[in-house]
Amino acid sequence: MKRVGVIGGGQLARMMIAPAVELGLPIGVLAEAEGAPAALATTLVGDYRDLETVRAFAATVDVVTFDHEHVPQAVLRALVADGVVVRPGPDALQYAQDKLLMRERLGELGLPVPAWGRVASPEELAAFISRHGPRVVVKTPRGGYDGKGVRVIEHAAEADDWFASLAEDGNGGSLLVEEFVEFSRELAQLVARRPGGEIALWPVVETVQKDGVCAEVVAPAPASDGPVSETAAAIAVAVAEGLDVTGVLAVELFETVDGRVLVNELAMRPHNSGHWSQDGAVTGQFEQHLRAVVDLPLGDPSPLAPAAVMINVLGGPEGQSMPDRYDRAAALNPSAKLHSYDKLSRPGRKVGHVTLIGDDAERVLADARAVAAVFAD
Template identity: 55%
Template sequence: MPLAPTLAVIGGGQLARMMAQPAIALGLPLRLLAEAEGVSAAQVIVDQQVGNHLSLDDLRAVTTGCDVVTFDHEHVPTEHLHALVADGIAVRPGPDALVYAQDKGLMRAKLTEIGVPCPRNALVTTPEQVEEFGLPCVLKTTRGGYDGKGVWMVREISQAQEAFDAAAAAGVEVLAEELVDFRRELSALVARSPSGQAAAYPIAESRQVDGVCSEVIAPAPDLSDELSAHAQQIALKVAGELGVTGILAVELFETNDGRVLVNELAMRPHNTGHWTQDGAETSQFENHLRAVMDLPLGSPAPRARWSVMGNILGGPNDAGRLYDGFPHVMARDPHLKVHLYGKEWRPGRKVGHVNVFGDDLDDCLERARHAVAWFRGDLGDHSE
């Protein structure tokens, strides 16, 4: 008899990789469907198969003998997830929930139905309809976009055609949204189990560079208790109404007039929650595993007054082996934690992150930024 139920994870990226450590501590066997040999998670999860998440045969092969399946990404076709459910596999989050993270058009319609505040939006099929919607605006493909991909800022109608060409090539629709006048971006992270238990992490501020998260501060500085509680309640409401199991990240705009609007949903561990690995009593990765296995959730309470996560993004120049940055950053800051993803350096690619925590926000920011700059090679050669 197995010592514990086996959990299948679809997708071999860094999120699956970071599930491995809490799974080891919990004695929870993981089985991985990796898109290729040697990808990030395949370097640390022994029980693995190489396959295509678009193939139902590959999905069935990797989940045979598993009790539960969860995800590193949201790109498994909804009809395949329903087929796995029919096979008796516990799919978490389930297809009826995950579809709202897969399709932005469906997500906007559902959030409006349940009374969750969103930017003004509409599905559009022609540049003329974009003009009628109103410029400037943001155009998004309803499926497939992430980290700034599949998103276009349209200030002149001539800029709209690129979005329609991309959508036609991918066989998806185009969503128009108002260009929100916002102060900053926030992230509300919650965990929810099938039995309905939920845990909410402090609201974090995320900072972007070219549409990619570069830095996260938890809790968000200068956020009123009222708006913080409101943002948490939005995330808890979305998780409950949609029946989410696992981690739900709700990306929000804090507007200049003191409101919050939902921007995106992710139903998996999320970049804006990486600070929890070292800054919270229970990381998002452990709580995701606890949730999908329907175990009692761990405390989301912070360990320190402030936590800062800095993404290590590949720069224009090859910084060499990231490992060679360890002597400097570890000697300079013994309290800093480094998480590398086992990925080759590529411009704009997320190859790792650092976490720092403490009582002084400015100090935490300086420490995180210095370490990121050093790993990127912005401050000198790693051999110095």
């Protein structure tokens, strides 16, 4: 059986360990440091930007996949040239790594996106604001996550520091600017795709962000029967196929007040918006990602109950970890599933999550929030 190698030792790699052990698929991890969340499966510690380190890791596995999207294209392409099986491959990953490339490609595919522009100067940014403002969203094309590298502005000068650092980098780069979308809510559509094209879709979910960080997910998204779920599914399939994604793909979407569904962001790996599926679907996203990257038939993504909720644990008492409060949380609700990433809490840090399933989304949401609140402080 193929040995899976995960580059990155964070919580996403950690959460691949359980299904790998259950399926009996060997798994190794290239972690940035000792004691990373995925330490149990860590087989090498080193820098994922260093080709020789990544090569040494790749030599120990049969297929390389990812906990994050930060492995440089040059490293990825060198691996492919070596004959390493990389899933998703660099041609797909580039669109998750560079938001300008992503916007261009989605436009070519005719997919609905916010109005956007590539701006290389405060003047170009000001011109975009005058057309699409007063508010716009400016983004660094690379390296952003959890709200970092994203800023809502009204004046071009508010991005001066980013233009300055782009100039310093000497990469002649540009910023991405987008219209500020008046959304009624945010959705996410997760799919998994095998190398040969087989696709499996979980139901579209509603996500709630706090300070740019995913805070809550309800699956399926309330009142998403019919057009909304069909549109979300069609978009995600078009992205997965159009970008030749293998593994799990998360498409973050805006549902606008005027009823449109627009693509916001992409992630080509298991994603926070899919954590509910660990306990709420026949096949969770971490198992499905493993199946896809080793090219096994995909599992059934059907939900196990009418409603599933995931609440992130963000922060909590500094220096503690989630299990320190399991006594109270488990006593409060014996049905809640508690997930800790083995990280010490600090303000705003994502240290784990709680999932819960049931018949009624509102009730499940309230109950899950009560459990998550135990960890808050």
